[in-house]
Amino acid sequence: MNHNRLFSAIDKVIFDFDLLKPGDRILIGASGGKDSCALIEYFANRKKRPGADFEFTALHVNSDFAPPMPDSILKLFKEWEVDYREIDVNVLGRLKEGKKMSCYWCSSQRRLELNRYAQENGYNKLALGHHMDDVLETLFMNMLQKAQMSTMIPSLKYEKFPVTVIRPLYYSMESTIIEHAKEAGYYGFTCTCNYQENSTRKSARSKIALLTDNDPNLKQHLFDSLQNINYEYLPHKVLD
Numbered sequence: 425m426n427h428n429r430l431f432s433a434i435d436k437v438i439f440d441f442d443l444l445k446p447g448d449r450i451l452i453g454a455s456g457g458k459d460s461c462a463l464i465e466y467f468a469n470r471k472k473r474p475g476a477d478f479e480f481t482a483l484h485v486n487s488d489f490a491p492p493m494p495d496s497i498l499k500l501f502k503e504w505e506v507d508y509r510e511i512d513v514n515v516l517g518r519l520k521e522g523k524k525m526s527c528y529w530c531s532s533q534r535r536l537e538l539n540r541y542a543q544e545n546g547y548n549k550l551a552l553g554h555h556m557d558d559v560l561e562t563l564f565m566n567m568l569q570k571a572q573m574s575t576m577i578p579s580l581k582y583e584k585f586p587v588t589v590i591r592p593l594y595y596s597m598e599s600t601i602i603e604h605a606k607e608a609g610y611y612g613f614t615c616t617c618n619y620q621e622n623s624t625r626k627s628a629r630s631k632i633a634l635l636t637d638n639d640p641n642l643k644q645h646l647f648d649s650l651q652n653i654n655y656e657y658l659p660h661k662v663l664d
Contacts, residue, residue, distance in 0.1 A: 430604040433595040434466050441578045443549075443590045446477040450590075451547040453538050454482040454501075454508065456493045456613045458605035459553030461500070463592060465608060467551075468504035480551075481507045483541055485534040487515040494613050513537050542587045555593040555601060556647055557629070563650070564628040575650070597640060 438444050452467065454460050460482075467480045482501065484493050493510070501508045515533045535552075542550050554576050563575035578594040593601065605611035636642035 428604060430462060430596055430600050431466055431469070433600070434463075434592045437578055437592055437595045441590075441594075443579055443592060444478060448478040448549055449547045450478060450480040450549045450551050451538060451542045451545075452480055452482045452551045453534070453553065454484045454493070455553070456484065456497050457553070458601055458611050458613075459555060459593060461497065461608075461610045462596075462601050462604060463551055463553050464501065464506055465504060465610075466592065468506055479507075481509060481547070483538060484508070484510045485537050486510055486512045487530065487534070488513075489515070490530075497610060497613060500610055511537060511541065539582075539585065539587055543585055548586065549588050549590050551590050551592060553593055554591045555596045555598050556643070557598040557632075559594065559650075560632055560643070560646060561625050561628040564631055565624055568628070568631075569624065597643065599640065 444450075450467065452460065452463050454464060464482050470476060471478070471480070486492065498508070513533060515530050518533060538550055541547075559576050563573070566572045566574050576591060576594075578591050580589040582588070602611060632643070632646070636646060
């Protein structure tokens with residue numbers, strides 16, 4: 425396996441958080457974008473390692489308004505010998521009366537179907553393509569909008585469902601994924617629907633850019649601080 429910078433970062437997060445165990449059956453959400461394609465490429469390559477003991481399937485959720493998976497991406501999946509499947513979901517049809525269609529609603533419905541498919545077909549893990557930038561943006565969104573210090577985590581076991589969500593791109597900056605995707609030939613496909621605006625996330629992204637001056641080292645420091653918390657110097661209420 426070619427241990428480039430991106431794949432090495434994925435290897436590290438899998439090791440640090442024990443994301444991959446013998447016998448795992450992994451369902452990967454396949455959007456056709458750079459992040460999910462990077463995940464699929466990684467697992468396709470890792471599957472070829474000696475002693476690899478896991479299965480994975482890439483699942484694309486077709487909606488009633490988003491573009492289909494590009495033929496160029498499907499060709500790559502075939503070259504990588506990926507078990508690829510699709511399901512159809514009427515996202516607009518599920519929208520309650522008086523509610524506005526949004527990127528959040530679409531993504532939540534897609535994730536609901538991924539989780540449902542995983543449960544019904546015996547997958548114990550659901551791999552999503554959230555990367556370091558997503559983690560930091562979510563942190564800022566929660567602090568600014570909810571007054572809560574929380575974000576995505578690399579492994580989340582559902583309490584009510586026998587499925588664990590894993591995020592193998594947790595250590596990877598978006599710039600690294602873009603660089604890799606361009607070299608691998610799958611950079612460029614993005615959602616082109618009319619509902620993709622997410623001003624809250626874009627606002628968080630711009631604030632992080634201003635705070636770090638787009639310096640990857642400063643962004644890394646910001647991310648590392650999530651695992652280097654000095655509770656003695658953080659305020660907390662005294663409980664009686």
